[in-house]
Amino acid sequence: MMYSWHFMPFWGHILMMLFWVGLFMLIMNYLPxxxxxxxxxxxxxxRYAQGEIDEEQFNNIKKNL
Structure with missing residues (x-):
């Protein structure tokens, strides 16, 4: 016997919603x-390539980062 969405018991609706929320959370967690x-x-x-800073300033920034 086939049941449609309307005949699913109340807990079935809750389980279905929890499934989709859980799946969404897993996907969002693993996406970079x-x-x-x-x-x-x-x-x-x-900035170094455009000449805004010199090599010494660039190396200083690199060292601090």
């Missing part, structure tokens, strides 16, 4: 964190 921001070292590299 992506950030659009540049890292500090990338910013320093760009």
């Amino acid at each position: 964190y992506r950030s659009d921001k540049e890292s500090s070292i990338d910013i320093a590299k760009n």
Whole structure:
């Protein structure tokens, strides 16, 4: 006998919701964190490449990071 969603017992609705929430949490936990921001070292590299800072300042920044 086939049952539709409307005939599922109340606890079945709760279990189904917990399943989907759990699956969503697992997926979100294992996806890599992506950030659009540049890292500090990338910013320093760009500033050095554009001539805003000299080699000594760049090495100082690298050492401190």
